[in-house]
Amino acid sequence: MNLGIAGRRAILLASTRGLGRACAESLAREGVHLVVNGRTAGDVDRAVDELDAHDVEVTGVVGDASTTETHDALLAACPEPDILLLNGGGPPPTPFGRIDEAALTESLRATMVSPILLLQRVVPGMCEREFGRIVTITSAMVKSPNPMMALSVGPRLGLTGVLSGLSKSVVKHNVTVNQMLPERFDTDRQQQMARLVMKLRGVTYEEARAEQEASIKAGRLGRPEEFGDAFAFLCSAQAGYISGQNLQLDGGSDEGVF
Amino acid sequence: MNLGIAGRRAILLASTRGLGRACAESLAREGVHLVVNGRTAGDVDRAVDELDAHDVEVTGVVGDASTTETHDALLAACPEPDILLLNGGGPPPTPFGRIDEAALTESLRATMVSPILLLQRVVPGMCEREFGRIVTITSAMVKSPNPMMALSVGPRLGLTGVLSGLSKSVVKHNVTVNQMLPERFDTDRQQQMARLVMKLRGVTYEEARAEQEASIKAGRLGRPEEFGDAFAFLCSAQAGYISGQNLQLDGGSDEGVF
């Protein structure tokens, strides 16, 4: 399927590892020029090297994706992006009673305020150029909040509301705004969590992995390349009528009818 | 993007016109062998002829997609489908007070009971063969019911519930069950509705069309080929982690956050 985006330009936050990296791979394969971003020069250099196998321009920007400095560098490398991937880590699980004002404020800044500030710099140009694909990697939790994850789900759901409103005002300019809600993909993060479970509960790595797989109705973890290709589809020319959606990639695990 | 389904076999209900026809086109392009279906031999023959341009086998089955006879013919033409498109028309708008028991029972039979009976014949084989992609074309109304459309939205939402439950039990066999929720695509149906509005309100065809376009936040009707390609993506090998979803293709028009 021709996605109709060869030659387009994308800025991809937090894209040197895991799901963000898979998104980069799928776009590069489709001929999209990329600005990738990660926190360390090592990660960024490695990603740029690997992605250079594709016949596209790949630029790396090292830095925390939530800072104005990094936004400046990303936009310097790609002043007129057609595609923007919003992505970033989240704070660790914290019981409600131990949420710290400073930690909450920082999570709100990094996960909610910062993406809004970047969008304000990117959206007007997309609207003028009559093409934009904005995709946020958030979490399945935004539809079913977990009591231990308030520090993460609060800012993520807040951003969800802002993006939902934004989507309604820009779709007439062929700018779409969608979110992807992953649940348990086979990335470094799930491997780290499996190792954590090994230590905490004295099980083997294989047992910890089997538990992860059993927690998903599909009976397996998601493959990052599946995620990347779904992202590429949402970025395609022919996805311009799909906006304001929250697409779950969770192996059918969500209980809700909607 | 390689969807990984070349050589797969699909049964597509009500696929000689409109959105169903667009789904057939996108799958044929990806190398999927098709059984198409329509109510008249003329429609079916025309669709088969046109789809033959692709290098796939295309078989036509004439008949009402909601009858056991048609199901028999479809399964005779393709005993082991990998992909199933559930699609069909709906009853006309009817005020609540004028809903007739017979019309309601018939709508339930055609829109809800019949698809379930067909699924019972198709799903076990998909599970055994460890591949299945079941997609239903329903309506944006299932998330925001309209008082004039009870005859249609009732059965459609009933089916939505059954499919949601089914999705949870088969995804472990790589069988996914998703729905697509279109709003105002540029098919025969919207053209008929525009002509109806011309007569009822004494406006020009262009004015009636402009009203349709203005009712969509994207400011335009959807293009059938956009719908077809989204369908093809949901049928892809790499969409196996996406199940139980209700994907809206509505030009960003839905008001809800989820």
Added chain:
Amino acid sequence: MNLGIAGRRAILLASTRGLGRACAESLAREGVHLVVNGRTAGDVDRAVDELDAHDVEVTGVVGDASTTETHDALLAACPEPDILLLNGGGPPPTPFGRIDEAALTESLRATMVSPILLLQRVVPGMCEREFGRIVTITSAMVKSPNPMMALSVGPRLGLTGVLSGLSKSVVKHNVTVNQMLPERFDTDRQQQMARLVMKLRGVTYEEARAEQEASIKAGRLGRPEEFGDAFAFLCSAQAGYISGQNLQLDGGSDEGVF
């Protein structure tokens, strides 16, 4: 709190036992005249006797609440109801593959078609008299369908869609249409299920009950009188601005944010 409905008249389907019976009790206490209904004369007579302790008129109608004959008898006993409770049993759990066409059609008739036919007889008068409170007891499943419960959740969700549409067209006449979604109340039904679990799994009754309680986030089953009072509130004069709602009474168990 004065609910402002003393002297109003209510028809309550399936109200001699369980949640329906609790609804009758709460309304009688508020001075609402009642028509109660159950399948056996014994149940109906007992309920009428008990409810007679309140200073209201109580009439009993014996019969299957899904039949036209019973509807006729209910409306003969109360030609101008202000309040209508839609309630009824459901079919047993059935795997998708074993759903029988006849059983599905019967469940649709009893759970979806029959209530619509009764509403068509009741709603116009409520609109004329500018007061109506229609409440349906459905199931928490309508928001999170269970694969074993297609026979029940399909018709219930279909009815949910019809009621959602209806609610939008009658609220201007002070007629509200709401649903209540219970999860595990301490009625005969949960006691039967506990006894079933005793036999099937060889546990004690107390163990079976403890499992039921543990499955609810509140750590307990709901009390029928809690349900009855929530119903009474939805029927109150001051609940006229609340319509189209699906109120869950589930001890906080639903996972979804909405």
Added chain:
Amino acid sequence: MNLGIAGRRAILLASTRGLGRACAESLAREGVHLVVNGRTAGDVDRAVDELDAHDVEVTGVVGDASTTETHDALLAACPEPDILLLNGGGPPPTPFGRIDEAALTESLRATMVSPILLLQRVVPGMCEREFGRIVTITSAMVKSPNPMMALSVGPRLGLTGVLSGLSKSVVKHNVTVNQMLPERFDTDRQQQMARLVMKLRGVTYEEARAEQEASIKAGRLGRPEEFGDAFAFLCSAQAGYISGQNLQLDGGSDEGVF
């Protein structure tokens, strides 16, 4: 209906006017001792005077409900609240492009961080005492975000997610956490908005009000006392099985099925 809360103690934020004031009235009538709060001594004194007509203790706390100082004063006046109403104003409509980082951060602090900090001080005691009713007045917008209201809907939806998670962990202690979603009640605010429309569009006050009424499916604005009584019901002893709910009081206006 006896709500079973006579003698309980409530802290009600922003409760000297509008919906908060109506909540105070309904609780006072049920015999709940109150701490009311408003920004000016005049408002607070007037509310205390009026509420003194009921046979309950009423204490007034003057101050911005989002500050630690006000929280201190509220908890000094009522160290062991059984009921907590979270309520507060919101920022003005602002287009996405004009959202200011400082204004967004301030809205997050006032609408999301501050309530969380107050809850951390209140919830443990409620859990120990095995009774708590936490109700937040939010907005219908949290389910259908408006592009002009990002400054308000973002923080409100963020808080919704945190409260949804919290509700799941405390309901076992008979502490419920619910939200109320009002749409157009007849308070000072709607009157101000009508006067604003008069000026901006040159219509009469009556015309501006008629437009407000026509925007609601019920054809009227809500009455504050309807809101207050729904709040009182959610605070009742018998509402302990209802938690994690988002109850819309919108005259049936929401389009969504759920």
